[in-house]
Amino acid sequence: MSNESPSSLGAPHAGAPSGQGAVQLENVTKRYGDVTAIEDLDLRVEDGEFLTLLGPSGCGKTTTLRLIGGFEAPNRGVIRIGGDDMSSRPAYKRPVNTVFQQYALFPHLSVSRNIGYGLKHAGTGREETARRVDEMMHLMQIPDVGDRRPRELSGGQQQRVALARALVMNPEVLLLDEPLGSLDYKLRKDMQFELKRIHREVGVTFIYVTHDQEEAMTMSDRIVVMSKGHIEQDATPAEIFDRPLTAFVADFIGDTNIVHGVVTRAEKGHATVDLGPLGEIGGSTDDNVAPGDRVRVSIRPTDVRVETGPSGGAVVQDSVLVGGHIAMKITSGGETVVAHVGRGTSFEPGSDVRLHVDSDRIRVFAADQPEAAAEQPAADQA
Numbered sequence: 047m048s049n050e051s052p053s054s055l056g057a058p059h060a061g062a063p064s065g066q067g068a069v070q071l072e073n074v075t076k077r078y079g080d081v082t083a084i085e086d087l088d089l090r091v092e093d094g095e096f097l098t099l100l101g102p103s104g105c106g107k108t109t110t111l112r113l114i115g116g117f118e119a120p121n122r123g124v125i126r127i128g129g130d131d132m133s134s135r136p137a138y139k140r141p142v143n144t145v146f147q148q149y150a151l152f153p154h155l156s157v158s159r160n161i162g163y164g165l166k167h168a169g170t171g172r173e174e175t176a177r178r179v180d181e182m183m184h185l186m187q188i189p190d191v192g193d194r195r196p197r198e199l200s201g202g203q204q205q206r207v208a209l210a211r212a213l214v215m216n217p218e219v220l221l222l223d224e225p226l227g228s229l230d231y232k233l234r235k236d237m238q239f240e241l242k243r244i245h246r247e248v249g250v251t252f253i254y255v256t257h258d259q260e261e262a263m264t265m266s267d268r269i270v271v272m273s274k275g276h277i278e279q280d281a282t283p284a285e286i287f288d289r290p291l292t293a294f295v296a297d298f299i300g301d302t303n304i305v306h307g308v309v310t311r312a313e314k315g316h317a318t319v320d321l322g323p324l325g326e327i328g329g330s331t332d333d334n335v336a337p338g339d340r341v342r343v344s345i346r347p348t349d350v351r352v353e354t355g356p357s358g359g360a361v362v363q364d365s366v367l368v369g370g371h372i373a374m375k376i377t378s379g380g381e382t383v384v385a386h387v388g389r390g391t392s393f394e395p396g397s398d399v400r401l402h403v404d405s406d407r408i409r410v411f412a413a414d415q416p417e418a419a420a421e422q423p424a425a426d427q428a
């Protein structure tokens with residue numbers, strides 16, 4: 047870790063030469079005994095980007111982070127930071143720093159000393175350490191707690207101290223492994239916006255790991271959705287939500303209905319599907335589907351419109367208030383569909399209804415793709 051130059055907020059940090067990206071993984075494989083945690087992973091993180099690795103437990107997110115940080119060595123492949131091959135560079139010599147869920151502050155040291163700990167060890171002078179610690183406490187909006195011990199802080203404040211401790215070392219890349227995991231819901235939401243602000247102000251490359259899709263959508267410039275040690279989709283939050291590449295991604299990102307049907311018409315990038323009692327529906331597709339193929343269709347609950355009968359066999363099973371909207375569970379011809387409707391437009395359980403779906407977010411997937419619910423760690427597949 048560098049100790050030569052003072053941290054200058056807002057100033058460009060010593061990033062990668064342009065065109066190389068901050069971090070690159072090329073064909074990286076990591077095995078633990080029989081378990082393949084990640085396989086042939088290619089990933090490129092741009093300088094100054096907020097990139098999130100998102101996926102269910104066991105998909106290989108933390109392993110990827112630990113490989114970048116140098117806490118694990120790959121079995122195969124190359125990891126570059128700022129264009130340099132990291133193969134023979136141990137963790138403490140890499141231009142990265144890590145913030146973990148368990149922030150592990152030193153309980154006997156004051157906040158200022160916790161933040162300045164790494165600088166002191168790196169031989170930074172007293173005055174400069176004091177200035178950089180102070181700068182960090184202002185950035186984290188905890189300017190007045192320098193003399194307190196960690197136990198005298200709230201969970202959110204402790205996490206800010208952990209962030210300050212990592213950023214004060216001026217890393218090129220900050221790795222964040224579920225750093226908000228131990229905070230309660232409200233604090234987590236606040237900290238998500240805080241992290242976004244801090245990222246904007248320091249301009250450091252952030253690589254963030256979470257299994258919480260809402261968190262990923264809120265903060266990231268780009269999301270890499272992982273499953274079973276490989277990448278399912280690598281795109282902006284909006285693209286991932288509106289145009290999931292696979293049924294797995296559609297199912298994992300936000301609420302969706304996955305219903306089954308048969309293709310009646312197909313042209314490049316678009317298919318019309320017969321959903322039986324739910325009628326015919328058109329949707330975009332990146333799969334090679336043809337008339338007669340059985341497919342699965344992803345329909346967001348917000349895209350389902352519910353109207354009074356004649357029923358066509360659609361019956362409301364349940365209707366519950368979820369925050370600002372009503373979630374209605376409706377069955378039709380053996381399929382269950384969830385619709386999110388406004389408070390004034392709900393129907394009582396037992397009502398006969400008619401469903402309309404009309405949205406350019408409808409996605410059609412070949413039937414052989416796994417869904418997120420079927421996800422298992424790579425080791426359990428054999």
Ligand code: ATP
Nearest residue numbers: 078081083102103104105106107108109257423425
């Ligand atoms: P979580 O969200 O639960 O932390 P993850 O997506 O970060 O999951 P990893 O921790 O990267 O997943 O684990 C990927 C796979 O590698 C899992 O099957 C896990 O059990 C296995 N694994 C991870 N670390 C080890 C280890 N030290 N020894 C053996 N297997 C491991």
